[in-house]
Every structure is written in C-alpha cells, then in structure tokens.
Amino acid sequence: xxxxxxxxxxxxxxxxxxxxxxxxxxxxxxxxxxxxxxxxxxxxxxxxxxxxxxxxxxxxxxxxxxxxxxxxxxxxxxxxxxxxxxxxxxxxxxxxxxxxxxxxxxxxxxxxxxxxxxxxxxxxxxxxxxxxxxxxxxxxxxxxxxxxxxxxxxxxxxxxxxxxxxxxxxxxxxxxxxxxxxxxxxxxxxxxxxxxxxxxxxxxxxxxxxxxxxxxxxxxxxxxxxxxxxxxxxxxxxxxxxxxxxxxxxxxxxxxxxxxxxxxxxxxxxxxxxxxxxxxxxxxxxxxxxxxxxx
Amino acid sequence: xxxxxxxxxxxxxxxxxxxxxxxxxxxxxxxxxxxxxxxxxxxxxxxxxxxxxxxxxxxxxxxxxxxxxxxxxxxxxxxxxxxxxxxxxxxxxxxxxxxxxxxxxxxxxxxxxxxxxxxxxxxxxxxxxxxxxxxxxxxxxxxxxxxxxxxxxxxxxxxxxxxxxxxxxxxxxxxxxxxxxxxxxxxxxxxxxxxxxxxxxxxxxxxxxxxxxxxxxxxxxxxxxxxxxxxxxxxxxxxxxxxxxxxxxxxxxxxxxxxxxxxxxxxxxxxxxxxxxxxxxxxxxxxxxxxxxxx
DNA sequence: GCCAACCCATACGTTTTCGGTATGCCAATG
DNA sequence: CATTGGCATACCGAAAACGTATGGGTTGGC
Numbered sequence: 005x006x007x008x009x010x011x012x013x014x015x016x017x018x019x020x021x022x023x024x025x026x027x028x029x030x031x032x033x034x035x036x037x038x039x040x041x042x043x044x045x046x047x048x049x050x051x052x053x054x055x056x057x058x059x060x061x062x063x064x065x066x067x068x069x070x071x072x073x074x075x076x077x078x079x080x081x082x083x084x085x086x087x088x089x090x091x092x093x094x095x096x097x098x099x100x101x102x103x104x105x106x107x108x109x110x111x112x113x114x115x116x117x118x119x120x121x122x123x124x125x126x127x128x129x130x131x132x133x134x135x136x137x138x139x140x141x142x143x144x145x146x147x148x149x150x151x152x153x154x155x156x157x158x159x160x161x162x163x164x165x166x167x168x169x170x171x172x173x174x175x176x177x178x179x180x181x182x183x184x185x186x187x188x189x190x191x192x193x194x195x196x197x198x199x200x201x202x203x204x205x206x207x208x209x210x211x212x213x214x215x216x217x218x219x220x221x222x223x224x225x226x227x228x229x230x231x232x233x234x235x236x237x238x239x240x241x242x243x244x245x246x247x248x249x250x251x252x253x254x255x256x257x258x259x260x261x262x263x264x265x266x267x268x269x270x271x272x273x274x275x276x277x278x279x280x281x282x283x284x285x286x287x288x289x290x291x292x293x294x295x296x297x298x299x
Numbered sequence: 300x301x302x303x304x305x306x307x308x309x310x311x312x313x314x315x316x317x318x319x320x321x322x323x324x325x326x327x328x329x330x331x332x333x334x335x336x337x338x339x340x341x342x343x344x345x346x347x348x349x350x351x352x353x354x355x356x357x358x359x360x361x362x363x364x365x366x367x368x369x370x371x372x373x374x375x376x377x378x379x380x381x382x383x384x385x386x387x388x389x390x391x392x393x394x395x396x397x398x399x400x401x402x403x404x405x406x407x408x409x410x411x412x413x414x415x416x417x418x419x420x421x422x423x424x425x426x427x428x429x430x431x432x433x434x435x436x437x438x439x440x441x442x443x444x445x446x447x448x449x450x451x452x453x454x455x456x457x458x459x460x461x462x463x464x465x466x467x468x469x470x471x472x473x474x475x476x477x478x479x480x481x482x483x484x485x486x487x488x489x490x491x492x493x494x495x496x497x498x499x500x501x502x503x504x505x506x507x508x509x510x511x512x513x514x515x516x517x518x519x520x521x522x523x524x525x526x527x528x529x530x531x532x533x534x535x536x537x538x539x540x541x542x543x544x545x546x547x548x549x550x551x552x553x554x555x556x557x558x559x560x561x562x563x564x565x566x567x568x569x570x571x572x573x574x575x576x577x578x579x580x581x582x583x584x585x586x587x588x589x590x591x592x593x594x
Numbered sequence: 595g596c597c598a599a600c601c602c603a604t605a606c607g608t609t610t611t612c613g614g615t616a617t618g619c620c621a622a623t624g
Numbered sequence: 625c626a627t628t629g630g631c632a633t634a635c636c637g638a639a640a641a642c643g644t645a646t647g648g649g650t651t652g653g654c
Binding site for chain 1: 574
C-alpha cells in the first residue's frame with residue numbers, strides 16, 4: 005500500500021475521470037490508469053465503475069476514499085508538524101525556575117515567550133537547585149533559570165544578569181532607617197542562613213561575602229527555603245542576606261537595604277543540556293534576557 | 300512522502316535501531332539506513348539522534364511518529380474496509396418496502412438479516428410503488444420488496460413468493476359467516492378500490508379477477524392506501540379485495556375470507572437495479588426467501 | 595592500549611517499478 | 625458511418641530501491 009497510489013486514487017475519485025485527474029496531477033493518462041488498476045488489484049475489488057462518461061466510485065471505493073483522504077492529510081500533517089518542531093514553531097518548552105526568581109521574572113518572561121513562540125506548549129515548574137539539575141539531565145525540563153548557574157560538564161550555561169545582595173530585616177529594626185547599611189554594622193548580628201548550595205541561592209556566596217569583609221554573624225537558624233527565611237526575619241529571629249529580586253516576594257513588614265561596600269552580586273543564568281537539540285533554547289535565552297533587562 | 304518510508308520510520312523508531320528494524324522488515328540494513336536519511340532530507344530535519352547504542356527519536360521525530368503510525372493504520376484500515384464492503388461483510392443496505400408487507404415480513408426478515416450480515420448498516424423505508432421505483436433508480440435504496448414486481452428495463456426482479464387475494468369485510472357482514480366466499484356472492488356489492496397500480500398492490504389485478512369471473516362490483520370509494528381501505532371497510536362502506544398478508548395489519552372488527560374459485564395470486568418480489576454491484580443483494584434475497592417461506 | 599564487536603554510513607551493481615509515447619478498443623453522438 | 629471522448633494495453637527509457645561489500649567511529653574486554 006503506497007501513499008502515492010492513494011493520492012492518485014483520491015485525485016481520480018474527485019475528478020471522476022482518469023484523464024482529468026492526470027491533468028491535475030501533471031502526468032499522462034495511461035500511467036495513472038495503470039496505477040488505479042494496480043490499486044484495485046491490491047485491494048482485490050473494483051473501486052470504480054467505468055462508465056462511458058467517466059469513473060464513478062463503487063461502494064468499496066467510497067469506503068476507501070474516506071480513509072485515504074484522512075491518511076493523506078495525516079501524513080502531510082506529520083511532515084509539517086515535524087518541520088514545525090524542528091524549527092521551533094511548535095513543540096514543548098519546559099522551564100525549571102527557582103522561587104526567588106518567580107515574582108521578579110515570570111510576569112515578564114511568560115508573555116514574552118507566548119509572543120515569540122505562540123505555538124509552543126509551555127511548562128513551568130518551581131524546582132530546588134538539585135532538582136533542576138536532575139531534571140535537566142533526565143531531559144524532563146528543557147531549560148532552567150538558576151541563581152547561581154549550575155556547574156556540571158553536561159550542562160551549558162548562559163549568564164543573563166546579576167543580582168546584588170541585600171540585607172533583609174524587619175521594618176522595626178534600627179538598621180532599617182539607613183538607606184544603605186555598612187558591612188561593619190552586621191558584626192555579631194544573628195543570621196538566618198540557607199544551609200546548603202542545593203537549597204538556596206545565596207549560602208556559600210554569602211559566607212564568602214562576610215569573610216571577605218571580616219564580619220562574623222552567628223547563625224541563628226538554618227532554613228530550607230527563601231520563603232521561610234523571610235518568615236523568620238519577620239518574626240525577629242535575625243537578618244538574612246538575599247538577592248535583591250527576592251524583594252518582590254517579600255511580605256509586608258520586611259525591608260531590603262543595600263550593603264554599602266558590598267559590590268558582590270550573584271549571577272542569574274539560563275542552563276540547559278549541552279546536547280539538547282531544541283531550537284527553542286536560543287529563543288528562550290533572548291526572552292529571558294529581555295525579561296531580566298527590565299528587572 | 301511515501302507510505303513505505305513512513306512504515307520504515309515507524310519500524311526504526313520502535314526498534315530504536317536500524318539493524319534491528321531491518322531484521323524485522325526482512326531486509327538488509329544499508330537500504331533502510333538510506334531510506335531513513337531520505338526521509339530526513341524530505342522533512343528537512345533530523346528525526347533521530349544517532350548514538351553509539353542505536354537511534355533515538357528527536358522531538359521532531361516524535362511529532363512525526365504519532366501521525367505516521369496513525370496514517371499507516373488508516374491506510375490499512377481503508378484497504379480492509381474496502382475489501383469488507385466489496386465482500387458484503389460491511390456496507391449499507393437500504394430496503395424499500397410496502398405497507399402491506401411490513402407486518403408480515405419485517406419481523407422475520409430483520410433478524411434474519413442481522414444474523415447474516417451483522418456488520419452491515421441496515422435502513423428501511425416504507426415507500427409507495429412509484430417512490431420505490433424512483434429510489435431504486437437513483438440508488439437511494441438498494442433493494443425493494445414489491446407486490447407485484449416493478450416492471451422496468453433497468454430493474455431486475457426475483458419472485459420470492461405469492462399471496463392469494465382475500466375478501467375483506469366487517470365482522471358484522473353476513474358473508475363473514477362463510478369460511479370461504481364464492482365469487483358469485485360478490486355480485487353487485489360495493490368495492491373499496493385502490494385506484495391506481497402506483498398506489499396499491501391489487502387494483503389492476505383485482506379488476507382482472509372480477510372480470511374473469513364476470514362479477515361486477517360498483518366502486519364505492521377510491522382510496523390511496525391499504526390502511527384507509529380497511530378503515531372504510533370497517534365503517535361499512537363496502538368490501539375490499541386484498542392480498543392475504545394484509546390481515547396482519549388489520550384492525551379488530553375486520554375479517555378476511557378466501558375467495559372460493561379464485562386461484563389468482565399476486566407475486567411478492569425483490570427488485571434491484573440491474574447494474575447494482577452490491578454483493579448484499581444475493582444475501583438479502585436469501586433472507587427474504589426464508590422470511591416469506593414461513594408466511 | 596590494542597583488538598574485537600557493534601552499529602551506522604557509503605559505494606556500486608542489479609532489479610523492480612514508474613512514467614511517457616503510441617496505439618487500440620468501446621460507446622455515444624451527429 | 626465516421627468522429628469524438630475516455631479508458632486500457634504495449635513498449636521503452638528513467639528513476640528508485642534493494643542487496644553485497646566495505647568503511648569509520650565508539651564501546652568494552654583482554
């Protein structure tokens with residue numbers, strides 16, 4: 005069963021004549037006649053009634069016609085779908101992001117993506133750093149928004165922006181009156197720490213920052229998420245040092261202040277599998293850069 | 300876009316290897332490799348990722364696979380459907396019948412047909428004689444049950460039975476006491492006549508019957524349908540002469556009696572277009588003969 | 595660290611199939 | 625009775641597909 009035969013068959017059925025169909029197919033009449041007879045031999049039954057004024061479908065021919073047109077359309081659609089996926093016009097883009105970036109980036113990023121790749125089925129998942137890495141490696145997410153970037157030989161990284169660290173405290177704190185806080189003023193104050201690079205964006209970078217300025221902050225609590233860090237800050241348990249973009253998700257009663265001498269910042273990066281063939285990645289990168297530019 | 304290529308593509312996608320797929324397809328590995336590359340060239344994008352352990356679908360390949368398998372199934376199904384229709388295992392059989400045969404035949408005929416050709420979509424339409432002929436000619440019914448047969452050069456006829464004429468009268472009529480009625484006793488009695496061969500089974504045959512026995516019955520009413528003839532009989536307007544099978548549709552209060560000397564009968568026939576190619580006709584004929592045999 | 599095994603790609607000759615041209619057959623038409 | 629329109633058949637050249645032989649790259653074992 006050859007798709008060409010079916011195409012010929014449909015053409016003849018529509019034209020109700022071999023000659024007319026041959027003209028539309030840009031071929032001579034005899035080979036088309038042969039192909040139709042071969043199809044009939046393959047089916048084992050006549051598909052047309054040869055009248056003196058052309059060809060009419062038999063009932064068997066009508067039964068075949070319905071399926072044949074559908075099969076043709078499906079094959080054409082399949083080819084087009086494959087081309088669309090390959091070119092990035094369609095497909096699926098699954099994005100892993102982190103909590104602290106959600107409020108700052110997604111409201112700008114999502115409309116940007118929908119405009120750039122309207123046919124693409126978008127998926128978003130808030131994932132911890134270690135989960136983002138695992139899901140990138142097993143290909144269940146296509147790209148990840150990370151802060152800082154994932155460091156892994158299989159994973160490629162593009163830096164799209166950076167966030168300065170800020171001191172996070174309750175509104176009632178005396179330091180909240182300052183428009184920016186000198187590093188020295190942190191000395192001895194309790195720190196709400198995110199304990200492990202896998203569970204927060206700031207931890208090791210914050211340790212490095214404090215050490216460089218020779219400031220010691222006793223660790224008051226270790227928490228798993230930025231969200232609970234802010235809750236503890238609000239409860240007066242201590243201070244946190246977080247990327248500036250975390251402000252957007254902060255509850256009322258919490259203030260962010262720049263650290264005066266700290267020029268440190270933490271990179272925002274897009275990460276993806278080095279061997280990923282998805283053409284959507286570069287589009288995503290452009291959209292993410294735009295979304296970050298207006299942060 | 301060739302169906303063979305799609306078949307090869309699906310085989311390779313399922314086997315995740317060109318070599319394995321070639322084995323399943325009973326062909327050598329190199330030509331299959333060539334066909335896959337030709338398909339990729341036709342699509343304009345790679346469909347597989349060539350790894351060292353075989354082939355993996357790209358996303359474009361996955362998009363194609365879904366449609367390709369469906370298209371293959373549809374083409375195969377189309378061929379099978381055409382064969383089924385040609386052989387009479389499936390298809391549509393539309394039957395035109397007449398009112399007087401409905402009660403006598405359909406209860407036996409329909410179950411017979413459903414058993415013989417379970418995959419066939421049956422249609423029944425009660426049609427007047429002229430309509431039956433027209434619908435046969437324009438092919439909107441496949442076969443017709445007629446009494447008597449249609450006479451037309453394009454229409455073929457098979458006699459499947461016959462019905463004797465009977466006298467139809469109210470229960471209260473004096474003639475109802477006889478178990479059979481001599482023709483002579485009809486002399487001068489009012490006749491409810493079906494006026495035209497197109498609108499009833501009996502009219503011209505009844506006229507011939509009466510003339511042969513030299514009986515004159517004045518025409519009391521002319522009616523269009525057997526049903527209304529029986530209504531008038533019940534109302535005492537006169538007598539009717541109808542085929543025996545009309546008994547089954549008769550209201551209470553009406554009796555049928557044989558006509559003693561009348562050996563006349565009217566044929567029950569199956570009629571169909573001479574050029575109809577439907578293999579269902581001979582099956583229908585067998586079923587109709589069975590249904591008539593037990594009348 | 596080299597060799598064997600595995601798997602896909604390429605090359606080339608053979609065979610099948612397809613399409614074009616020429617022509618025949620049949621029926622309807624005037 | 626000849627002409628026209630439409631499909632079928634015959635034959636030939638061209639294209640495509642298949643098989644065999646072979647190359648190249650990677651993995652895994654000795």
